[in-house]
Every structure is written in C-alpha cells, then in structure tokens.
Amino acid sequence: MSKSMMTIQSFYKSKEWIDLVAYLKLKRVKDDGQLYCEHCGKPIIKSYDCIGHHVIELTPTNVNDVRISLNPDNIKLIHFKCHNEIHNRYGYAVRKAYIVYGAPCAGKTTFVHNNAGHSDIVIDVDNIWQMISINKRYDKPAKLKQCAFGVRDCLLDMVRMRIGKWDNAWVIGGYPLRMDRERVADRLGAELIYIEESKETCISRAYNKDWIKYIENYFEIFQP
CATH class of the missing domain: 3.40.50.300 (P-loop containing nucleotide triphosphate hydrolases)
Structure with missing residues (x-):
C-alpha cells in the first residue's frame, strides 16, 4: 500500500513505525540502563509492555503527515495499561x-x-x-x-x-x-x-x- 493510501491500521503495521519505535526505545534508555514510562514514570520491564503513544492523536486525515505520525516529539513510550488509561480518560477511546x-x-x-x-x-x-x-x-x-x-x-x-x-x-x-x-x-x-x-x-x-x-x-x- 502506498503512503498516500495509508490507513491508521496499516500505519501501525508499517516498517517505518516499527523501526521508529525500536529506535526510540534504544535512544530513551536512561543511564541506569532502564527504559521508563513517560506517563507514570515507572520502569517498563518487558518489551511487549511498551507502546508508542501519539500525543496528537492519529486520525484518518493526519496519519499520512509524517510531521505528526513519525515525529519523535509527538511520540511517548508508555506502558500498555497507561496507554489505555489515557485514551479512556480523555474521551477518545476507540x-x-x-x-x-x-x-x-x-x-x-x-x-x-x-x-x-x-x-x-x-x-x-x-x-x-x-x-x-x-x-x-x-x-x-x-x-x-x-x-x-x-x-x-x-x-x-x-x-x-x-x-x-x-x-x-x-x-x-x-x-x-x-x-x-x-x-x-x-x-x-x-x-x-x-x-x-x-x-x-x-x-x-x-x-x-x-x-x-x-x-x-x-x-x-x-x-x-
């Protein structure tokens, strides 16, 4: 699928997104060798419990804008549970x-x-x-x-x-x-x-x- 036709679902399966999250995980490891949740501040112990969260929520209209979807400044690494709490709290749970x-x-x-x-x-x-x-x-x-x-x-x-x-x-x-x-x-x-x-x-x-x-x-x- 071309980038111009990218959907939210296909974006999260894309090589660009997967590679970016892997890079951010390495870059954001602290001096003690630990990666910390950027929401609750607690350590993220298991790699599968780390999810990339877009501060500006992805929508069908902005998912192809790399300034939003692939911008490291718009991405927080957080616990899976924290991610669901954020979406429920601010009323845009899907x-x-x-x-x-x-x-x-x-x-x-x-x-x-x-x-x-x-x-x-x-x-x-x-x-x-x-x-x-x-x-x-x-x-x-x-x-x-x-x-x-x-x-x-x-x-x-x-x-x-x-x-x-x-x-x-x-x-x-x-x-x-x-x-x-x-x-x-x-x-x-x-x-x-x-x-x-x-x-x-x-x-x-x-x-x-x-x-x-x-x-x-x-x-x-x-x-x-």
Whole structure:
C-alpha cells in the first residue's frame, strides 16, 4: 500500500513505525540502563509492555503527515495499561482488538489480566477447551475440536462484527504459525502482541509435568 493510501491500521503495521519505535526505545534508555514510562514514570520491564503513544492523536486525515505520525516529539513510550488509561480518560477511546500470543506459561493470561478493563471481552482459546470438557489444561482431544472451534469462532465473529457493548477485545492463544495468527488479526482488525519468553522460563513455570511436552512442541513449530 502506498503512503498516500495509508490507513491508521496499516500505519501501525508499517516498517517505518516499527523501526521508529525500536529506535526510540534504544535512544530513551536512561543511564541506569532502564527504559521508563513517560506517563507514570515507572520502569517498563518487558518489551511487549511498551507502546508508542501519539500525543496528537492519529486520525484518518493526519496519519499520512509524517510531521505528526513519525515525529519523535509527538511520540511517548508508555506502558500498555497507561496507554489505555489515557485514551479512556480523555474521551477518545476507540474499540480495539488484540491477539496476545506465545508459548504455554509465557505469561499471556497475566499480561491480559494486568491490562484488560472491567468491560473488556476476553477470549482464551485454552479456557474454551477446558470449559467444554473435564480435561486438564492443554489436553485437547481431537473429538472435541469441532465444538471448541465452534465456540471460539462464534466469539471471534462477535469481535469481528463489533457486536455487543464491550470496550476492548483480547484474544489469548498460542498461534505458533505466522500465517494463522496474521489471518485472524486481519479478520478481526486486531493488533498482535507477542509475549516472548524462553523455553527454559516457560518450563520452569509449568505447574504440571504434562505441560512440558506442550511447551516443547510449541517451540518446535513456532514461526516468528
């Protein structure tokens, strides 16, 4: 897509924006080696918890003006939660959808619990499998696949069509295959958030030995 046809959604996926935020993250690290939220002043510990916030809000009419959209002076690096608070406080909150993906025990659910609002809808694919059976988490019998996917797709369609009065939508899942997660993101108009953790860390967090095989399998097939 040419720059003259850039939309807000395509802008946030553009190489120019991604590269600029990566550059600002490096440039704004303090002498102690820490990056601090430019809203609350607290450290930003995880890279996925850092978001570039436009002081002058992007709109369909100014998104192609690089003096606004790609101006470092118009961009603050802040916590994900702080970003949502700012948009809610000043009355220009827009319904957003996020796909939070990563390995089992990487911290996906924790991230969503720390950032989702009271009126947000949360679709946890693993919870759906567990909800419709007596099985332990990550145990997904093939015979239940149609039922689990039916529930999932019904909820995803509500997000896609923006049905209901929820604020933001959070879809939690592994999505190790790039094509699968990008397809869902495009369908929902959602942003992708990768909860990155090492295999060793995920295994150390596993409450059940049976989970280890699911973690190892994830890293074997994961596509960055």
